[in-house]
Amino acid sequence: MKPRQTRKINIGSLVIGGDAPIAVQSMAATQTQNLEATARQIEILEKSHADVIRIAVDSEKDVEALKQLRDRFPDSIWSVDLQENYKLAPLVAPWVNKIRYNPGHLYHLEKDKTIREKVQFIVDAARENGCAIRIGVNCGSIDPDYKERYKEDEIEGMVRCAVDHCQMLDEMGFENYCVSLKDSDSAKVIDANRRFAKERPDVPLHLGVTEAGLPPEGIIKTRIAFEQLVSEGIGDTIRVSLTLPNEEKGQEISVGREILKDISEGRFRSVPKNFLEGLNIIACPSCSRVENDKFVELAQDVRKMTEYAEKYKLTIAVMGCRVNGPGETDDADLGLWCGPTRVNLKKGEETLGSYAYDEILAQLKKEVDQLILERNGALEPS
Numbered sequence: 001m002k003p004r005q006t007r008k009i010n011i012g013s014l015v016i017g018g019d020a021p022i023a024v025q026s027m028a029a030t031q032t033q034n035l036e037a038t039a040r041q042i043e044i045l046e047k048s049h050a051d052v053i054r055i056a057v058d059s060e061k062d063v064e065a066l067k068q069l070r071d072r073f074p075d076s077i078w079s080v081d082l083q084e085n086y087k088l089a090p091l092v093a094p095w096v097n098k099i100r101y102n103p104g105h106l107y108h109l110e111k112d113k114t115i116r117e118k119v120q121f122i123v124d125a126a127r128e129n130g131c132a133i134r135i136g137v138n139c140g141s142i143d144p145d146y147k148e149r150y151k152e153d154e155i156e157g158m159v160r161c162a163v164d165h166c167q168m169l170d171e172m173g174f175e176n177y178c179v180s181l182k183d184s185d186s187a188k189v190i191d192a193n194r195r196f197a198k199e200r201p202d203v204p205l206h207l208g209v210t211e212a213g214l215p216p217e218g219i220i221k222t223r224i225a226f227e228q229l230v231s232e233g234i235g236d237t238i239r240v241s242l243t244l245p246n247e248e249k250g251q252e253i254s255v256g257r258e259i260l261k262d263i264s265e266g267r268f269r270s271v272p273k274n275f276l277e278g279l280n281i282i283a284c285p286s287c288s289r290v291e292n293d294k295f296v297e298l299a300q301d302v303r304k305m306t307e308y309a310e311k312y313k314l315t316i317a318v319m320g321c322r323v324n325g326p327g328e329t330d331d332a333d334l335g336l337w338c339g340p341t342r343v344n345l346k347k348g349e350e351t352l353g354s355y356a357y358d359e360i361l362a363q364l365k366k367e368v369d370q371l372i373l374e375r376n377g378a379l380e381p382s
């Protein structure tokens with residue numbers, strides 16, 4: 001393994017970057033205001049020895065819930081996802097150790113303010129409260145400005161956006177930050193992180209394959225990316241994003257540690273050349289935004305129901321919420337995103353309709369069959 005070149009940053013008492021051990025983190029998948037369920041998630045992740053636990057905060061009520069949870073878990077290291085509501089930064093910063101903002105979500109609120117003004121607001125809150133920052137760039141929510149400018153090379157759009165935000169933080173004299181560049185495609189994660197690390201070898205990187213989906217495929221996709229990057233000296237903290245029932249969330253940590261151990265001991269799993277050449281199911285790891293607990297079961301049912309189509313090159317995305325679901329399914333051949341009582345079905349960017357949870361599988365099957373017919377002329381007997 002090549003030594004890492006990044007500078008060290010502090011997330012509470014945890015140090016990442018440079019020669020510090022690679023930290024393993026995960027995220028609570030429950031609604032933050034559901035105190036019992038979120039406390040249970042935190043307990044599970046603490047027991048699994050998560051170095052950092054991430055929690056989503058969308059509203060002032062979520063901040064209140066977070067404060068109460070903090071009383072119960074005074075020592076664990078927390079990162080918070082600001083989602084679209086960057087204005088919550090000063091309210092939430094006293095209770096957490098790291099703030100993640102997504103550059104692609106900053107344009108939503110207060111359109112009269114510049115992105116730099118909004119970043120300065122987050123930086124001020126982090127600085128006053130001793131928090132680290134993660135600039136978290138995501139393929140499904142690239143800043144529209146960069147998306148437009150780099151239409152021909154989406155990866156470059158992600159990298160340029162991350163590099164520009166790093167420069168903004170540098171100019172603001174704030175150094176305690178790291179960056180992530182995530183995609184659901186392992187190859188794109190490898191490409192984006194390599195390009196970024198070449199340009200900013202000093203900035204610590206948080207690695208992850210977003211929406212990797214259900215085990216075992218989700219683990220394999222993540223392993224492909226981590227084996228390549230970590231062995232090249234890229235990556236200071238990792239998150240394995242798996243679609244799992246809440247009680248099994250600790251697997252994200254154990255799987256992450258197992259992958260790191262294998263890499264450090266030179267055990268690389270060869271991935272067959274044709275892996276993911278057929279059916280590819282991506283599914284989000286779920287978070288506090290999931291409004292119907294049937295989501296994980298639905299993702300499992302989709303995989304089972306589509307087994308008959310595994311040799312066809314098709315991507316099906318299953319997403320847990322109406323906030324990121326519509327955008328994150330655009331690139332899939334067929335996309336499902338879950339609302340409180342209905343599941344929305346898409347073909348590429350086109351919405352086909354919304355269906356009850358007990359109707360969606362039959363509807364999806366019709367669309368899968370139709371796509372196979374369109375592309376192959378006929379469905380081959382399995």
Ligand code: SF4
Nearest residue numbers: 284286287320321324
């Ligand atoms: S798609 Fe929605 S539910 Fe799934 S991880 Fe993203 S924000 Fe959370």
